Amino acid sequence: MIPLSWYLVLAFILIGLGVYGMMVKRNLIRVLIGAEIIGNGVTIALVALALYNSPFTFTGQGLTIIIIAIAAAHTALAMVLMLMYHRRYGTVDLGQPVRQEEITGV
Amino acid sequence: MQGFETLFEQVEFILLAGLVLILAYLALEHEDIVYAAFFFGMMASVVAGFYLLLEAPFIAGMQIAVYTGGISALIIFGVLLLPRAQDSTLEVFPTSRAKRIGVLITSVVMILSGILALLFPWPESFVSENINLSQNLEELAKWLWGSHGIYVQMTALIILTALVGAVVIMKMEKAERLEPIKGEFGIEAETHPAYTETQEEEQ
Numbered sequence: 598m599i600p601l602s603w604y605l606v607l608a609f610i611l612i613g614l615g616v617y618g619m620m621v622k623r624n625l626i627r628v629l630i631g632a633e634i635i636g637n638g639v640t641i642a643l644v645a646l647a648l649y650n651s652p653f654t655f656t657g658q659g660l661t662i663i664i665i666a667i668a669a670a671h672t673a674l675a676m677v678l679m680l681m682y683h684r685r686y687g688t689v690d691l692g693q694p695v696r697q698e699e700i701t702g703v
Numbered sequence: 704m705q706g707f708e709t710l711f712e713q714v715e716f717i718l719l720a721g722l723v724l725i726l727a728y729l730a731l732e733h734e735d736i737v738y739a740a741f742f743f744g745m746m747a748s749v750v751a752g753f754y755l756l757l758e759a760p761f762i763a764g765m766q767i768a769v770y771t772g773g774i775s776a777l778i779i780f781g782v783l784l785l786p787r788a789q790d791s792t793l794e795v796f797p798t799s800r801a802k803r804i805g806v807l808i809t810s811v812v813m814i815l816s817g818i819l820a821l822l823f824p825w826p827e828s829f830v831s832e833n834i835n836l837s838q839n840l841e842e843l844a845k846w847l848w849g850s851h852g853i854y855v856q857m858t859a860l861i862i863l864t865a866l867v868g869a870v871v872i873m874k875m876e877k878a879e880r881l882e883p884i885k886g887e888f889g890i891e892a893e894t895h896p897a898y899t900e901t902q903e904e905e906q
Contacts, residue, residue: 599716600828601826611724633743634731663858668774
């Protein structure tokens with residue numbers, strides 16, 4: 598039997614990696630990938646916690662299904678926002694608006 | 704025999720965990736964004752292995768269908784649609800100070816959550832007799848649609864709102880170029896002079 602703490606350590610490392618991707622990266626697509634990695638970490642933790650909980654309930658699995666469905670929708674929305682950002686600034690660089698403001702003052 | 708099964712499960716877990724962490728790292732750090740998107744897809748499909756270990760085969764199938772089949776494909780399409788997304792200069796952060804702050808916050812998150820995972824007295828095992836795999840999907844459907852159907856409907860509404868919002872945002876720029884709608888039937892819109900000029904230039 599695998600101890601629950603192993604799953605939780607893995608989930609938290611994944612969440613940490615995702616936070617790193619969201620905080621450090623400039624490319625908007627990397628930021629989105631970081632958010633998805635956080636989602637994966639959270640779902641692993643939820644399913645593991647629900648299974649090891651006594652008595653067993655389907656709360657974790659049900660919530661995971663809802664999270665996966667919402668993840669698909671938020672990725673689609675993020676893609677649209679990324680397209681709009683690209684149309685406005687001509688790049689997917691997160692630092693572009695700041696640089697543009699420094700140059701033009703707008 | 705029981706000891707051998709436990710050892711086999713633990714080795715399986717360690718192999719999967721190593722693979723997931725390497726793929727997640729590559730998805731964030733590989734210099735070519737196209738490869739990074741593929742690594743993310745692979746990572747999502749390996750995560751399904753954990754759901755199989757956790758007696759949740761339906762979630763594993765859903766993970767592969769939605770994450771690997773849907774989300775990673777969407778990210779790859781996004782990379783292909785955005786012309787400068789593959790620019791390798793984007794992979795270098797302009798100031799090392801911002802990177803240091805990011806790494807610091809990440810470390811704090813990981814250390815705090817690591818303390819929680821290792822020090823809290825989590826249960827070491829679960830009672831496998833309580834979980835009947837043949838009944839799993841049926842019970843899950845009952846949980847989801849029977850007692851918690853309202854949450855599924857709320858989720859559906861949230862997703863619908865998000866997608867309508869996405870379409871509206873895409874259409875917004877075009878709408879901003881149009882003057883208020885006039886005319887006898889309320890359908891003729893006068894185009895903005897600036898927009899007409901750009902159209903003429905394009906022609």
